[in-house]
Amino acid sequence: MRLSVIIPAHRSHAFIGDALDSLAAQQQPDGLALEVIVVADDGTDYAHHFTAARRQALECLSATTGRIAAGPSAARNIGLNRASGDFISFLDADDLWLPGRAAALLPLADVHGAAVCRMAITALDAPGTPKLTPVLPKHGHLSPQDSLLIDGGFCPVYRRDCITHTWDEALDFAEDLLFNHVAVVNAGGLFVHPQPLMHYRIRPDSATHHMPSASHRAERAYAQMLSRLSPASGETATLAACLHRKRRLNAAYLQAWQQEPGLHFEQFVRASSP
Template identity: 40%
Template sequence: MSGVSVIIPAYRAEATIGRAAASLLAQTHPAWEALIVADDGADYAAVLAGAGIADSRFRFLTTGRIAAGAPAARNAGLAAAALPLVAPLDADDLYHPRRLETLVPLALEHGAAADNVAVVRDRDGAALGTLFAPSAGVRMLDADGFLATSVPLFLMVARRLCPPWPEDMRFSDDVVFNLRVLERTGRLPVALAPLYEYRQRDGSITVGDDAAERADRDYRHMLDRLERDGLGLTDGDLRRRTADAIQAKRALNAAFSTAHQAGRVTTFQEYLSTCGKLCAIPHPGA
């Protein structure tokens, strides 16, 4: 049975880390380790113990810094990962019980795999939508299909193919990471059952009043990196298509900023759910 190293960055995560950990304990696929990487100096082993959670599969690491960022924490976890597959889990999110069981065979066959993502408002549990229409099937996703999405996609990747997360980004590191994986695999399967719960939590980096500004700063930085070093992508045509998609994402982010300033929505995902664009963003010329 192939195992999965689940990497959990933890920054001021005392209120939610127990929920994330419990979702791993509930997995029907038992071959996993969880690398909880403190980015705030906290003792998360003690936090979990206080919640009655103790399991030898939990390993506790640190970035050695304060607020180095989730990408730096994930890279620390990646360096320590011991199992053939790697998967991220944010400390305020959770896996549904069959997530690992579903994705492991797909990732072993294709080098990487993902599942549908359910977006949930944390304060009241309201469902804001899913990345794709839920079903029991599997669809194949290429780089262009991924660039058209507007909900984070959390990949399970063969460790031998796993690139580092870009530490110079805070909002869009997952976009760059996923593109690097897709350039290596070509396509990857996405299980259409929503098995990852992406929680929109008040006070988190993606929900603050400056979220649109932060996102646009990352988008501008990505465009600059594409010109300077290609973001680590070797395919020139993919770099060009990525630049076009980022400009489209900037336009959508600007529309969200306007709606947020007018008090019509609180978060980007709420904006997408209200305007019917949860699954995709427009591409220039499309």
Template identity: 40%
Template sequence: MSDGGAGRGVSVIVAAHRAHDTIARAVRSLLAQDWTAWEAVIVSDDGTDYRPTLQAAGIDDPRLVFASTGRIGAGAPAARNVGLKAARLALVAPLDADDRFRPGRLSALVPLAVRHGAAFDNVAVVRDTDGSPLRCLYGDEQAPALLDGACFLETSVPMFPVVRRDLVPGWDEDVDFCDDVVFNVRVLDAAGPVPLVSTPFYEYRQRAGSITFSADSGERAERCYRRALDRLAGDGFGIRDESLRHRFMQAIVVKRARNAAYDAAFRAGRCANFQEFLALGEG
């Protein structure tokens, strides 16, 4: 399947930090899409070149664009913003370098994003070591047809929309742990309720060595939540809907309490990461 017309191409932004072991899998998931009008903007945030790694894996495609933050460990938001500047197509979609799109994702979401400004899908959380499922964001009977800001703030699994370029707010680099939450709230503030596809087309991989496995992840999350509250009390992240800003502040209070419970469970050895903690039913 092609793009079906102009203005329906997708710039997939991949922030890459120490991702040489996983980048080929992420890119192969794009090569497997039946929607072929995409480019992958791969942004190095570790001072290394990802082109030779992909070529060694047999991947050399003209749709691959390479960029760099020029720094080491600038953070995913900074890398995504570099990718956004380099992106050339009408739609934007983030993809973490250790995750993957399942087949059919772009053909399902792109037409919806073109019409409605953005589109989300269900998310499958998978243990990276053996590919076993941990949980799904929504069961088939739970997924709403439309996602708005209030509904999104009740979720606890990262979500990765396809967004029309004119509605992309960029990523806030001062909240680098929960930047995806801020990004999605800002998208939904701009677009209003948008379609949610109940099929879990995005595979969120839980991998040892990732930020959610780190011993200080609970502390980093707490710092992020404090910074987000400060921003909401100040410039409000530019969120125009006052009720949504208020809901966001309330949601952070809930997330902080859940994070404290997770931190205790992690330090007690009951879980290895936040998604395993949620799968225990303690969150």
């Protein structure tokens, strides 16, 4: 059994060592090989981060988009094409898997097709910020429709047969929403593990959190996705309703951020949820 973890890397040399160490420290069930594929999207070489100690625990591969800032979707697609795993997951270069994540999620992904855990969140520009847990409707098995209610990023482990598609490289924001939705539909749902077994770290230079431009990019992405949806099917109507809800949430967050600059989206979601 093999798990492939794909890491897109753009200006990530200061952080990626921690990400690799978090994977190398995973307790691996007997017979599991853990493959990590780092795809450079900044014209630099990340292979020197594959130290001897990391190579002892991980099968390390490096690749490149061949461009500068082609985008995380392009990098993930290249990694997906290189991946040999029976299970697939994606990790941003500045985030961490906490101990036990692989051992907890792999059996669930094997049974359910897709499994995820809650996340601990901190801002790297604010040492001492309390860890937050993103709001999830519940833990246990979620339908594809209920999984659309998750606000904020989430990074499942997927059984390989659930990934029949690629990342949409035309989107420069919220691209994970569409990719994850298709994979979760293929899996017939998403199993949510109740423990926070991933550490999501918000970088001060992250384009995803650079306000107010991030909010404007989100609005453009949601509008673009809505314009592509074909009418009629119930699944399309569900996704459209989700996108309209996210547009309203994004507008409310922008208004809240204007009143409280520095407010992170995850903090806003937690504070505004019942």
